[in-house]
Amino acid sequence: MSTERESPGQSDRRLCGLVKDLANQIDAHLRARTAALGLTTSQGNLLRELTHPLTLRELAERMSCEPSNITFIADRLEEQGHLERHPHPDDRRAKQLVLTPKGTELRERLLKLLSEDSPLAPLAPEEQDALQHLLSRALIR
Structure with missing residues (x-):
């Protein structure tokens, strides 16, 4: 058994591969x-991220996409009765997306389904906290 350490490049490649594989598993699960x-996956992402009233721009930032994409997704969810657009309390030009009772119930069902057999389920809560901390540190630039 060799006690040689991986070179920084090998370690980085291996770690990036693991992060990519985990992201792919999380995406498939979603x-x-x-x-x-x-x-759709985009509708599920929007529902998951809509933790409180948010503008299209705020939601687009959370979802790492363009506001025009959020508009399209929000339009479909609004047509289905899952969300509404309300005037922003501090900005007359902006609208906030707000879940309806039907949307809140759907979001709760989605979150419950996402917690079942999650790719992160094998990790104990403290391991999930540690992973979150480490990934957050790696993302700070």
Whole structure:
């Protein structure tokens, strides 16, 4: 058994591969759970991220996409009765997306489904906290 350490390049490549594989598993899990509810992955992402009233721009930042993409997704969810656009309390030009009772119930169902058999489920809560801390540190630039 060799006691040689990996070179920084090898270690970085291996770690990046693991992060990518985990991201792919999380994405596949999200796709399967949203499909079970008759939603697109984008709709599921929007529902998951809409933790409180947010503007299209704020939601786009959270979801790392353009506000025009959020508009399209929000339009579909609004047509289905899951969310509404309300005037922003501090900015007359902006609208906030707000879940309806039907949307809140759907979001709760989605979050419950996402917690079942999650790719992160094998980790104990303190391990999940440690992973979150380490990933947060790695993302700070």
